[in-house]
Amino acid sequence: MERNSTQSETLTQLYSALKDERDQLLTNYNSLTAERDELQTNYNSLTAERDQLQTNYNTLTAERDQLLRKLGQFSRPQGWTNFSSSSYYISKEKKTWSESRQYCRDKGADLVIINNEEEQTFLQNFGHTWIGLTDSENEGTWKWVDGTTLTTGYWSFKQPDNWYNEDCAAIQPKDGTLQSWNDRFCSDRIQWVCEKPAAVSIS
Numbered sequence: 205m206e207r208n209s210t211q212s213e214t215l216t217q218l219y220s221a222l223k224d225e226r227d228q229l230l231t232n233y234n235s236l237t238a239e240r241d242e243l244q245t246n247y248n249s250l251t252a253e254r255d256q257l258q259t260n261y262n263t264l265t266a267e268r269d270q271l272l273r274k275l276g277q278f279s280r281p282q283g284w285t286n287f288s289s290s291s292y293y294i295s296k297e298k299k300t301w302s303e304s305r306q307y308c309r310d311k312g313a314d315l316v317i318i319n320n321e322e323e324q325t326f327l328q329n330f331g332h333t334w335i336g337l338t339d340s341e342n343e344g345t346w347k348w349v350d351g352t353t354l355t356t357g358y359w360s361f362k363q364p365d366n367w368y369n370e371d372c373a374a375i376q377p378k379d380g381t382l383q384s385w386n387d388r389f390c391s392d393r394i395q396w397v398c399e400k401p402a403a404v405s406i407s
């Protein structure tokens with residue numbers, strides 16, 4: 205009898221200990237669940253915040269680009285201006301493509317040849333301008349003024365369209381930095397850009 209009573213006490217203690225442990229585990233579980241919910245909420249609000257910031261960033265970038273374009277139109281450099289390894293002349297006058305080219309050649313230069321994205325981007329600052337590209341020799345084959353065939357073009361959407369036989373390329377910056385070329389009538393009178401190698405300065 206003595207033995208049974210001891211055994212029963214032990215079981216009661218064990219039961220009580222297990223019950224405590226279960227309660228503790230339950231408490232832990234509840235607090236972990238609450239923590240997880242909190243994290244989920246934080247995550248959601250951070251995601252929303254990030255999306256908002258991204259939208260703001262995009263708006264600001266677009267605004268900056270527009271301001272830069274306006275600034276470029278107002279602060280057009282006089283005479284020749286250097287960029288990278290070339291020197292550029294941005295005209296104030298307006299001429300046909302051939303007259304523009306002649307003007308450049310008379311100055312020991314030629315109409316601009318766009319060799320890369322940096323040059324293309326730089327040239328978005330000066331409004332509508334002729335560039336040294338034409339398909340007047342052979343319709344559809346665009347050639348630079350140095351005789352090389354066009355490889356990378358930065359044409360506007362649906363250009364060149366050879367609308368009523370347009371053969372000379374110009375920049376129309378409103379269409380976006382890397383898609384801004386349009387083929388126009390070579391007889392159109394617009395501004396132009398000449399390019400020549402920048403003078404090497406020895407210092």
Ligand SMILES: [Ca+2]
Nearest residue numbers: 317318319323
């Ligand atoms: Ca060039």
Ligand SMILES: [Ca+2]
Nearest residue numbers: 339366370371
């Ligand atoms: Ca054409």
Ligand SMILES: [Ca+2]
Nearest residue numbers: 365366386387
């Ligand atoms: Ca066109």
